[in-house]
Amino acid sequence: MGALLDGFATALTVVNLGWCLVGVTLGTAIGILPGIGPALTIALLLPVTAHLDPTGAFIMFAGLYYGAMYGSSTTSILLNTPGETGSIITAIEGNLMARQGRGAAALATAAIGSFVAGTIGTVLLTVLAPLVVKLALKFGPAEYFALMVVAFTTVSGLLGTSRLRGMISLFLGLAIGLVGTDALTGQARFTLGILQLLDGIDITVVAVGLFAVGEALYVASRPELRSAQVIPIKGSLWMTKEEWARSWKPWVRGSFLGFPFGALPAGGTEIPTFLSYFLEKKMSKRPEEFGKGAIEGVAGPEAANNSAVAGVLVPLLTLGLPTSATAAILLAAFQQYGLQPGPLLFTSNSALVWGLIASLYLGNIALLLLNLPLVGMWVRLLAIPTPLLYGGILVFATLGVYSYNQSVFDLGLLFIFGIVGYLMRRFDFPVAPAIIGMILGPLAEQNFRRALSITQGDYTVFFTHPISATLLAIAALIIVAPFLLRLRQRRLASS
Amino acid sequence: MNATTLRKLATAVVLSAGLTTASGALAVDNLRIIAPANPGGGWDQTARAMQEVMQSAGIVKSATVENVGGAGGTIGLAQLADKEKGKPNVLMVNGLVMVGAILTNQSAVTLEQTTPIARLTGEYEVVVVPASSDIQNLSQLVEKLKADTGAVAWGGGSAGGTDHILAGLIAQAAGADATKINYVPFSGGGEALAAILGGHVTAGISGLGEWIGQIEAGELRALAISSPERLEGVDIPTLKEQGVDVELANWRAVVAAPGISDAQKQELAAAVDAMVKSDGWKKVLSDKGWMDLYMPGDAFAKYLADENARVSAILKTLGLVS
Numbered sequence: 178m179g180a181l182l183d184g185f186a187t188a189l190t191v192v193n194l195g196w197c198l199v200g201v202t203l204g205t206a207i208g209i210l211p212g213i214g215p216a217l218t219i220a221l222l223l224p225v226t227a228h229l230d231p232t233g234a235f236i237m238f239a240g241l242y243y244g245a246m247y248g249s250s251t252t253s254i255l256l257n258t259p260g261e262t263g264s265i266i267t268a269i270e271g272n273l274m275a276r277q278g279r280g281a282a283a284l285a286t287a288a289i290g291s292f293v294a295g296t297i298g299t300v301l302l303t304v305l306a307p308l309v310v311k312l313a314l315k316f317g318p319a320e321y322f323a324l325m326v327v328a329f330t331t332v333s334g335l336l337g338t339s340r341l342r343g344m345i346s347l348f349l350g351l352a353i354g355l356v357g358t359d360a361l362t363g364q365a366r367f368t369l370g371i372l373q374l375l376d377g378i379d380i381t382v383v384a385v386g387l388f389a390v391g392e393a394l395y396v397a398s399r400p401e402l403r404s405a406q407v408i409p410i411k412g413s414l415w416m417t418k419e420e421w422a423r424s425w426k427p428w429v430r431g432s433f434l435g436f437p438f439g440a441l442p443a444g445g446t447e448i449p450t451f452l453s454y455f456l457e458k459k460m461s462k463r464p465e466e467f468g469k470g471a472i473e474g475v476a477g478p479e480a481a482n483n484s485a486v487a488g489v490l491v492p493l494l495t496l497g498l499p500t501s502a503t504a505a506i507l508l509a510a511f512q513q514y515g516l517q518p519g520p521l522l523f524t525s526n527s528a529l530v531w532g533l534i535a536s537l538y539l540g541n542i543a544l545l546l547l548n549l550p551l552v553g554m555w556v557r558l559l560a561i562p563t564p565l566l567y568g569g570i571l572v573f574a575t576l577g578v579y580s581y582n583q584s585v586f587d588l589g590l591l592f593i594f595g596i597v598g599y600l601m602r603r604f605d606f607p608v609a610p611a612i613i614g615m616i617l618g619p620l621a622e623q624n625f626r627r628a629l630s631i632t633q634g635d636y637t638v639f640f641t642h643p644i645s646a647t648l649l650a651i652a653a654l655i656i657v658a659p660f661l662l663r664l665r666q667r668r669l670a671s672s
Numbered sequence: 673m674n675a676t677t678l679r680k681l682a683t684a685v686v687l688s689a690g691l692t693t694a695s696g697a698l699a700v701d702n703l704r705i706i707a708p709a710n711p712g713g714g715w716d717q718t719a720r721a722m723q724e725v726m727q728s729a730g731i732v733k734s735a736t737v738e739n740v741g742g743a744g745g746t747i748g749l750a751q752l753a754d755k756e757k758g759k760p761n762v763l764m765v766n767g768l769v770m771v772g773a774i775l776t777n778q779s780a781v782t783l784e785q786t787t788p789i790a791r792l793t794g795e796y797e798v799v800v801v802p803a804s805s806d807i808q809n810l811s812q813l814v815e816k817l818k819a820d821t822g823a824v825a826w827g828g829g830s831a832g833g834t835d836h837i838l839a840g841l842i843a844q845a846a847g848a849d850a851t852k853i854n855y856v857p858f859s860g861g862g863e864a865l866a867a868i869l870g871g872h873v874t875a876g877i878s879g880l881g882e883w884i885g886q887i888e889a890g891e892l893r894a895l896a897i898s899s900p901e902r903l904e905g906v907d908i909p910t911l912k913e914q915g916v917d918v919e920l921a922n923w924r925a926v927v928a929a930p931g932i933s934d935a936q937k938q939e940l941a942a943a944v945d946a947m948v949k950s951d952g953w954k955k956v957l958s959d960k961g962w963m964d965l966y967m968p969g970d971a972f973a974k975y976l977a978d979e980n981a982r983v984s985a986i987l988k989t990l991g992l993v994s
Contacts, residue, residue, distance in 0.1 A: 313866070314866060314869050314870035315870060316866075316870065317867060317870055317872030318856075318867070318872065358776075358777075358831075359831075360830065360831065360857055360859060361831060361856075361857055362831055362992070363776045363830070363831035363832040363857075363992045364992075365777070372742070372743050372746060372747055372750065372777070372779075373742055373743070373747065375742065375743040375744075375746075375777055376741075376742050376743055442862060442863050442866035442867075492862075492866070496865070496866075496869065496886070496891075497885045497886065498862045498865055498866055499862040504862075505862065509717075582710055582739075582741055582742070583739055583740075584741075584742070623859075627856050627858075630825065630854060630856050631825045631854070631856060631872065631873060633822050633823070633854065
C-alpha cells in the first residue's frame with residue numbers, strides 16, 4: 178500500500194497529469210478511427226517519448242490505452258462501426274439504443290462502465306497480480322481449447338432471429354479465419370496463390386468491412402434511411418434511474434469477467450465481451466429486450482473489455498510476458514528505457530511499476546472527466562445528415578485500414594467485405610457471429626492441435642486436465658441445460 | 673572457410689570500403705530503407721535505427737523508411753527485385769527469417785535477386801527448461817531426445833522460423849531423427865514463454881534477449897546458447913562445448929536492389945560502413961541490446977549462400993519444404 182502511495186506521489190505531478198490528459202485525448206481520437214489501434218499508436222509515439230522520463234511516458238501510454246478502448250465504443254454505439262475488436266459486441270445493443278434516441282445513455286453507461294471496470298481491474302492488478310499469474314500459467318493448450326469451446330457456446334446468444342442464418346454467418350467467419358499460413362505446419366491454406374494472403378486476413382479489415390462499409394452501403398441502398406430524420410434524443414440526455422439500476426450489476430460482473438481473461442497469455446479483450454453479453458442476456462429479467470437495445474448489453478461488455486486491459490498488465494509486469502500487441506509495444510518501451518522487463522521488474526524498478534499502476538487509476542479518472550461532458554457533443558454527430566455522415570465513415574474506414582498496413586491490397590479486401598456486409602444486412606444475416614467465428618476459430622484450432630501435438634495424439638488430455646475438464650463440463654451444461662429445463666417444465670405441466 | 677579467413681576477408685572489405693568513403697563525396701542523397709515488415713518488429717526497428725543514425729551522423733542527406741510488410745518479408749523482397757530494380761538509393765533490411773520464409777512460401781523471388789551489402793546485427797538463441805523440470809543439463813535433454821524424439825515437446829516461435837530451425841539442427845547434431853521432432857509453434861515468444869513456465873512443453877527456444885529476465889530470475893534454466901563462444905557476462909554454456917556441434921545466429925542484414933553497378937554498390941556499402949562505425953550506431957546497439965555481427969561485402973554474400981543451403985536442408989528434413 179505504501180508503495181502504491183509512493184507511486185501516486187510519482188505520478189501526481191502537474192507535468193505527468195498533463196501527459197495523462199494528452200494520452201487520453203489522443204487515445205480517444207485514435208479509438209474513434211476504425212483500424213488504428215493503441216498498439217500502432219504507441220509504436221509511432223515511441224520515438225517521440227524517447228526524450229521523456231519513463232514515468233511520464235508510461236502515464237501517457239496508460240491514458241492512451243484506455244482512451245483508445247473507450248473511443249472505439251463511441252463509434253460502435255453511434256455509428257455501428259467498432260474501431261477495435263473489443264467493442265464489436267458493444268455495437269450490437271449500443272447502436273440499437275442510439276437508434277431509439279438513447280444514444281447518450283448508451284455512451285454514458287459505456288463511459289461509467291469503463292471507469293468502474295478500469296478501477297476494479299486496477300485494484301485487482303494491485304492486490305492479486307502474483308496470484309492471478311500463477312493461475313494463468315496453468316492454462317496450457319488443452320485448457321485454452323476448452324475455454325474456446327465455452328466461448329463458442331455463447332454464440333447462441335447472438336444468432337439473431339434465425340438460428341440457421343446465425344450459424345451460416347458463424348461458419349463464414351470460421352472459413353475466413355482459416356485463410357493464411359497454418360500456424361502449426363507453416364503450410365498455406367486457401368491463399369489462392371496470393372502472397373498477401375499468406376499472413377491471413379486481418380480481423381480489423383474484416384470487422385471494419387462488415388460493420389462500417391457494409392452499414393454505409395446498406396444505408397445508401399435504402400431511400401427511407403437515406404433521408405431519415407435525425408433521431409431525436411428521447412427523455413433525459415443522461416441515464417435514467419432505471420438505466421442506472423440496470424447498469425451497475427453488469428458493470429461489476431463485466432469487470433470481474435474481463436480481468437482474468439486479460440491476464441491469460443492468450444485471452445485477449447474480445448472473448449470476455451462475448452461471455453459478458455451472453456451472461457447478461459441469461460441473467461436479465463427482460464431477455465426479450467436483447468437485440469432491441471438492452472442497456473445491459475452495452476454496460477457488461479464495455480466493462481469487460483476495459484477490465485481486460487488492466488489484466489493484460491499482470492503477465493507483463495510480473496513475468497515480462499507480453500500477451501497482446503499493445504503489451505508487446507509497452508515491453509519495447511520498457512527496453513528503450515533500459516529496463517529489463519521480467520520477474521525482477523517489480524523489485525528492481527518498483528518506483529516505476531507502482532507509478533505506472535497509479536497512473537492507470539489517474540488515466541481512468543481522466544477518461545471519465547474528458548468523456549462524460551463530451552457525450553452531449555458526440556450524440557450530436559448523429560445530427561449530421563445521413564449521406565454526409567456515412568460518407569465520412571467510409572473515408573475514415575478507408576483511411577484507418579490503409580494506415581494499418583499501408584497496403585492497397587487490404588483496401589481491396591475491405592471493400593469486398595463491405596459488399597459481403599451489405600448483402601448480409603440485406604438478407605438479414607447477423608454480422609457479429611462471423612467476427613466471433615473468425616476470432617475464436619483459429620485459436621480453438623491451434624490450441625486443439627497443440628494439445629494433441631504435446632501429448633502425441635492422446636485425446637484424453639482434454640478430460641484428464643482438471644481445468645480443461647471443468648470448462649468442457651460448463652460448456653456441455655450451457656448447451657444441455659435449456660433442454661433439461663424445458664423437459665422438466667413439460668413434465669411438471671403434464672403431472 | 674574457417675573463422676580466421678573470414679575475419680581477414682572481412683577486414684579487407686572493410687578497408688576497401690573505408691577507402692571509398694574517404695575518397696568520394698557522399699553520393700547517396702535520398703536513401704530509402706525498406707522494412708519488409710509492419711511497424712514495431714525487429715526489421716522495422718533496424719530500419720528506423722539506420723535512418724536515425726545515418727541522418728544524424730550526416731552520412732546521407734535524408735533517409736526514409738517504408739514498411740512493406742507481410743509473408744515473412746517476401747512481399748517486400750518481391751518489391752525490391754521488381755519495382756526498385758536498378759535504383760542505387762534503396763536498401764532493404766532482411767534476416768535469417770526471410771531465408772526460411774522464401775523457402776516455405778515458395779517465393780518466386782529469392783535473395784539471389786538482391787545485391788548483398790552487409791550483415792549488421794544478430795542475436796543468439798537459448799535452449800531452456802522451466803526451473804521445475806527434472807532436466808538439469810543439455811546432455812540429459814539430448815538423452816531424452818535420442819530415446820524418444822517425439823516425447824520432447826519444444827515450444828518456440830512460428831513454424832519454420834529461427835527457433836524451429838535450431839530445434840531441428842540440435843536434434844540432427846545430437847544424432848536423433850530430426851524428422852520426428854515434436855515442435856509446437858506459438859504465436860510469439862510471450863505465448864511460448866507462458867507454455868514453458870507453466871510446464872506445458874518440455875523445453876523452449878527463443879532469442880536470448882527475450883528470456884534473459886526469466887533466466888536471471890531463476891524461473892527458466894538455460895541449458896545452452898547457440899553462439900560460437902560463450903558470451904561475455906552471460907553464464908550459459910554453448911551448444912558446441914557440450915558436444916552438440918551447432919551454431920546459429922538470428923541475424924539481420926541489409927541488401928540493395930538488383931541491377932546496380934559495382935560503384936553504386938560500393939557507395940551503399942560505404943554508407944553502411946560509416947554508419948556501423950558511428951557512435952550513434954554503437955549507442956543503438958547498447959540501448960536495444962543488439963549484438964554487433966557486422967560482416968560486409970563478399971564475406972556476407974558467401975555467408976548468405978551458406979545459410980541458404982543450411983536452412984533449406986534443415987527445412988526439408990523438418991518437412992516444411994518439399
